[in-house]
Every structure is written in C-alpha cells, then in structure tokens.
Amino acid sequence: MSRSSHATLIEARSLTKRYPGVIALNAVDFDLRAGEVHVLFGENGAGKSTLISMIAGASAPSEGSLAVRGEPVTFNGVADARAHGISAVFQEFSLIPTMTVAENIFLGDEPRRGPFTDHRAMVARARELFASLEFQIDPMRLVSRLSRAEQQMVEIAKAVHSDLSVLILDEPTASLTDREVDHLFQVVERMTARGVGVIYISHRIQEFSRIADRITVLRDGARIGTVTMDATSEEELIEMMVGRAIDEIYPTIARDPGPPVLSVSGLHASGVHGVDFDVRPGEVLGVAGLVGSGKSRCFRALMGLEAVKAGRVRLRDADVTGAPTRRMMEAGVYYLTPDRKNEGLQLVFTARDNLVQGILPGIESRGGQLPWSRIRETADKVAERVDLPESYRGRLAAQLSGGNQQKTLFGRGLGRDYDVYIFDEPTVGVDMGARASIYKLIKSLAESGKAVIVISSDLPEVMNIAHRLLVFARGRITAELPREDISESTVLAHFFEEQEELA
Known part of the structure; x- marks a missing residue:
C-alpha cells in the first residue's frame, strides 16, 4: 500500500528468547516503519506472541537488541514500553468488567482535581476520544455489558489515548462481524495516516491485501523472510509459513x-x-x-x-x-460449535479429560464400574488421530493454543461413532x-x-x-x-x- 514514511520506529536485531529446554524465538530481525501496517504471519508456536511480548515490554529477550527511533532501549515492563509510545491489544483483554468504560481507559492515569479523581473530566475526555475514533460507545457503561467487539474498541481507545506511535493488534478480527472488521480497518487507516506504525497479527490471510504493507513470516521461532504485500501472493505466503505448497x-x-x-x-x-x-x-x-x-x-x-x-x-x-x-x-449426529471456549471445551479440565467426555456416552459400565484403563487408552488413540502431542494431553484446555484446543474439540467427536x-x-x-x-x-x-x-x-x-x-x-x-x-x-x-x- 506504500503508506510508510520510511522512518523506522522499532528495530529488533537477533532477538532471542529461551525457556528451559526451549528456544521460543531464535535470532529474529524485525523493523516497523512509521505509517505502515507490518503483519506477523505464522503458525501457532511460530514465535509471533513471543516477539510482540518483548516489543510491548511484557517479557525481556535472552539475547539481541531493541531500538526505538534509533535509540537502544531495555524495557522494564509494559508501562515502560507505553512510555515510549508502544501499546498492545492482545487476544485476551485486560479490561476490568466491574468498572465503567471511562474508568478502564484512564486506569492509572486518571485526571485529578486536587487529591480526587475528576470523573466529569474523565468522561468528557473519553467522549472526545471515541468521537475521534468514530466509536459509538457510552463511556458510562460497565464493561461487563459490552459485546466483545465493543470491548475491543475500548482496548484500542485505551491504547491510543496517550502519545501513541506503535500499536500492536493480536488477532483483532477473530470474533468480529464483517461490518466491524471494516470499521476496524478504517480506524487503522486513520492511525497510519497520522504516522502510527501498526504490528498486526492474524491467521486470516484474506485480510492482508486490504491492510498490509509488509509481511514477516515466522516458522519454528525463526524468521523465514519479509515481503511486501503487493509483490506476494497468498500461495507464496502459505508456502513460506508451512514449508509446503497450498495444494498440500x-x-x-x-x-x-x-x-x-x-x-x-x-x-x-x-x-x-x-x-x-x-x-x-x-x-x-x-x-x-x-x-x-x-x-x-x-x-x-x-x-x-x-x-x-x-x-x-x-x-x-x-x-x-x-x-x-x-x-x-x-x-x-455430532455438532462442533464455533465457540470452543464457551460452548465446546471444559477449559478447567485437561485435554485428555475433555477427550474422555466424548468417549463416556458410548461406554457401558460393568457391575457399576467403568473400564477406565480402556477409556484412557481410547482417549490417547483419539489424541494421536487428531495430532495432539502427548506433552499437551495433560495440560488444562485453557492453557493450550487455539490450534490444539480445536484439535481437542474435534477429538471429542471421534470418541464414539457418529x-x-x-x-x-x-x-x-x-x-x-x-x-x-x-x-x-x-x-x-x-x-x-x-x-x-x-x-x-x-x-x-x-x-x-x-x-x-x-x-x-x-x-x-x-x-x-x-x-x-x-x-x-x-x-x-x-x-x-x-x-x-x-x-
């Protein structure tokens, strides 16, 4: 789209993140220019979340360097990154449901009148902010009464109310309608027109032609390459991401x-x-x-x-x-719901126990006893069939990636014959x-x-x-x-x- 002004806002060199026994990110280079949308593309576990967590100040790199507008930085937390103009809107929102919209936006930065919070000024500033973003939200509403799309708008408003130069959006359209997606893209365009750089993470490759300037592809914690959207096809991006052609x-x-x-x-x-x-x-x-x-x-x-x-x-x-x-x-007849978290999985159960739930209805007890050894054996066979790694089967469903949650949900339908x-x-x-x-x-x-x-x-x-x-x-x-x-x-x-x- 060629919106970038070419001024470099963020520059990461050889960023590496190690955990015990795991290299989550391996010597990755990345840069973001003013006024551009730079997409991070890759499979779950490719290192996208690890990279943005370091840019947003949520974690520190094991090795490598990070610079903001050419100046080396070491962030001591999210607040430190925000002080440098970097804010992130993650998949899991950080809003407090029992507080109002205005209170959430200015949490920790409330306007004061002497020693007291100036609630009237806070609401007025929130209204001005929403008007500038063209969001139709009442600042006095409780967050608990907002739709997910509205909560996302509040998160964006919370991110941009300060002196913002870098906005990170992590899977922002995953639960939005087409109309809400259009509105979000309009907001992003207005922000990039003001020189804000946007790091955008999404699995929806069909969105990239509408919003992306450049795309960096990660695989297994390593950077595969950075390409411009106008010179790259969806097929080429998919092959870079998974290492095989789309027809596979x-x-x-x-x-x-x-x-x-x-x-x-x-x-x-x-x-x-x-x-x-x-x-x-x-x-x-x-x-x-x-x-x-x-x-x-x-x-x-x-x-x-x-x-x-x-x-x-x-x-x-x-x-x-x-x-x-x-x-x-x-x-x-088996129905797999699109809402795996609220209708599909028991998030406080392990992946294996979720699979067992799909097996139990087809099991007959003998003398009031269930054949648990056979049930567990069947659950492991189902897990193998859906490619759920053994190391993940004992984890709580809430702790799994989206892909492994979906494999678990599929597995619940394979525990008996439909x-x-x-x-x-x-x-x-x-x-x-x-x-x-x-x-x-x-x-x-x-x-x-x-x-x-x-x-x-x-x-x-x-x-x-x-x-x-x-x-x-x-x-x-x-x-x-x-x-x-x-x-x-x-x-x-x-x-x-x-x-x-x-x-």
Missing part, C-alpha cells in the same frame, strides 16, 4: 455418496426461512454465506440448539424435527498447520462413509474441500453448486442474490 494443505477427498442420511425440508427458525437440502454419507457438504446469512442458525436449529418453527428434519427414516441436542447425538458430522467454523483462529491436520480428519471421515457438513466463513476453505456447496443469504439457500461449478465469482454472486431480489 487441502487434500483431495474421494467421493462415494450413498442415499441421503439426513434430509431437511421447509425448515423455518429464527433467521431461517424455508430451507431444503439433504446430506449423503461419503461426501463433504460445504455451507457458505456472509455473517447473518442464517447458515449457522439453520444447523443449530437442526441440532436442537435453537427452536424449529416449521418444517421437517429426517435422520434416516426417523422424524427428528425439534429433537433435543442429546437425542440428536444419540441418534448419530453418522453425520456438522463442523461449524472448524478452523476459526487456527493456523495453517493445524488446518492441514483438521482437513485430513475431514477427509478420513468422509472416505470412511460418514456424512460431513462444513459451515465456514472462510471461502477458500469450503471451495477446496466441499463436494457440494450450499450458499446462504438472508436465511435462504440461494444456490446449490456441484464441485465443478464452485468458483469464487459464482459463490460471491449468490451471496448477494437474495439481497438484490428483496431490495
């Missing part, structure tokens, strides 16, 4: 479909208006659509997670319309290496005769692994495309087809 990421899935195992006719639910489709064993049915199109609500209603208002759902020869979730699972697998946003927040493992699982399920449904906002994902593709818009199916008719232009046209008809 998406497997070819053989198709041998049988008669429909799941049939839906005239389904009406909240945001779903008369949907008809069927799913066959031995195939991958892709489901695509914009946020709010009804694609997820349709299948949540089918699974008993939302109310069915009208229509019929048949599983083999049985009518399961409106059946509760437990009955659907007992009948052979006929239909519904994967809703199966790779959200997951790097390409973990994606490749997940796609192999989908391939093995379909080729073993299971019916697999993949609901995804990631268009390249569903285009590359689906045998058939349903396109949703405004709560209806606007197209059903066989493999040979699936193309980006065709799918995108159907994304908006219903909107244009109803306009």
Whole structure:
C-alpha cells in the first residue's frame, strides 16, 4: 500500500528468547516503519506472541537488541514500553468488567482535581476520544455489558489515548462481524495516516491485501523472510509459513455418496426461512454465506440448539424435527460449535479429560464400574488421530493454543461413532498447520462413509474441500453448486442474490 514514511520506529536485531529446554524465538530481525501496517504471519508456536511480548515490554529477550527511533532501549515492563509510545491489544483483554468504560481507559492515569479523581473530566475526555475514533460507545457503561467487539474498541481507545506511535493488534478480527472488521480497518487507516506504525497479527490471510504493507513470516521461532504485500501472493505466503505448497494443505477427498442420511425440508427458525437440502454419507457438504446469512442458525436449529418453527428434519427414516441436542447425538449426529471456549471445551479440565467426555456416552459400565484403563487408552488413540502431542494431553484446555484446543474439540467427536458430522467454523483462529491436520480428519471421515457438513466463513476453505456447496443469504439457500461449478465469482454472486431480489 506504500503508506510508510520510511522512518523506522522499532528495530529488533537477533532477538532471542529461551525457556528451559526451549528456544521460543531464535535470532529474529524485525523493523516497523512509521505509517505502515507490518503483519506477523505464522503458525501457532511460530514465535509471533513471543516477539510482540518483548516489543510491548511484557517479557525481556535472552539475547539481541531493541531500538526505538534509533535509540537502544531495555524495557522494564509494559508501562515502560507505553512510555515510549508502544501499546498492545492482545487476544485476551485486560479490561476490568466491574468498572465503567471511562474508568478502564484512564486506569492509572486518571485526571485529578486536587487529591480526587475528576470523573466529569474523565468522561468528557473519553467522549472526545471515541468521537475521534468514530466509536459509538457510552463511556458510562460497565464493561461487563459490552459485546466483545465493543470491548475491543475500548482496548484500542485505551491504547491510543496517550502519545501513541506503535500499536500492536493480536488477532483483532477473530470474533468480529464483517461490518466491524471494516470499521476496524478504517480506524487503522486513520492511525497510519497520522504516522502510527501498526504490528498486526492474524491467521486470516484474506485480510492482508486490504491492510498490509509488509509481511514477516515466522516458522519454528525463526524468521523465514519479509515481503511486501503487493509483490506476494497468498500461495507464496502459505508456502513460506508451512514449508509446503497450498495444494498440500487441502487434500483431495474421494467421493462415494450413498442415499441421503439426513434430509431437511421447509425448515423455518429464527433467521431461517424455508430451507431444503439433504446430506449423503461419503461426501463433504460445504455451507457458505456472509455473517447473518442464517447458515449457522439453520444447523443449530437442526441440532436442537435453537427452536424449529416449521418444517421437517429426517435422520434416516426417523422424524427428528425439534429433537433435543442429546437425542440428536444419540441418534448419530455430532455438532462442533464455533465457540470452543464457551460452548465446546471444559477449559478447567485437561485435554485428555475433555477427550474422555466424548468417549463416556458410548461406554457401558460393568457391575457399576467403568473400564477406565480402556477409556484412557481410547482417549490417547483419539489424541494421536487428531495430532495432539502427548506433552499437551495433560495440560488444562485453557492453557493450550487455539490450534490444539480445536484439535481437542474435534477429538471429542471421534470418541464414539457418529453418522453425520456438522463442523461449524472448524478452523476459526487456527493456523495453517493445524488446518492441514483438521482437513485430513475431514477427509478420513468422509472416505470412511460418514456424512460431513462444513459451515465456514472462510471461502477458500469450503471451495477446496466441499463436494457440494450450499450458499446462504438472508436465511435462504440461494444456490446449490456441484464441485465443478464452485468458483469464487459464482459463490460471491449468490451471496448477494437474495439481497438484490428483496431490495
């Protein structure tokens, strides 16, 4: 995009971070220029978080040097980095939910009137700050009552209210709608226009062409290279990140479909208006659509997670319309939620115990005793199948990376035999290496005769692994495309087809 003024804000040389038995970052060079967006790209564990933690003052390097505007610095903490104009918005927010928005923004830097906090001035300054960012948020609201997108806006406001020159955004769009993403990008553009440098971390490679000037790729703690966005393709970036070509990421899935195992006719639910489709064993049915199109609500209603208002759902020869979730699972349908932290995993359990939870419903006790040795053996076999390393199986799910959490969630569905697998946003927040493992699982399920449904906002994902593709818009199916008719232009046209008809 060539927005950079070329003045170097941050320069890291041979930054290295060692932990007992592990080199998390190995002699990495990195620089950030004024007015640019510099993307850090890599798999989970590549060293991205380690690098930004040192730039943000959250940790100290074992070796190497860091300079700000050409002056060598050694940060003694996050506050020290902020004093040099560097602020970070991490995936896990640092807001205090019982305090107001204004109180969170000025925490530790409250305007004073004599010995007392000047609450009126604090709220007024917060309103001015939000107006400059074009955020529609009441400074008097409690943070606990904000949506995640609104909380992220508060984090950004908190970061920029001081004399900011470097902003670090860690996976900022992971839980935002398309409209919220557009707003965030507009804010970033206004900030870079003022000379702020932005370090941007994301797995969403499709975003880079909209926002990135340069991209640094990390792999296994080492810097693979730095490239300009306008001279690099997505395929080249992926190959740099994972060390193999994109056609090795998406497997070819053989198709041998049988008669429909799941049939839906005239389904009406909240945001779903008369949907008809069927799913066959031995195939991958892709489901695509914009946020709010009804694609997820349709299948949540089918699974008993939302109310069915009208229509019929048949599983083999049985009518399961409106059946509760437990009955659907007992009948052979598994649903993988897109919200692994709130709906999927028990974060205070270990990864192995989460896998066990998926096994227990299919185990019969003998004399009131469960065969725990067999259950644990089965859990370890499932862990091997989803490529979950043995060293991670005893860790709490909350301590795992996003990719390993997602592998654990997949594993819960492999602990017993299901006929239909519904994967809703199966790779959200997951790097390409973990994606490749997940796609192999989908391939093995379909080729073993299971019916697999993949609901995804990631268009390249569903285009590359689906045998058939349903396109949703405004709560209806606007197209059903066989493999040979699936193309980006065709799918995108159907994304908006219903909107244009109803306009």
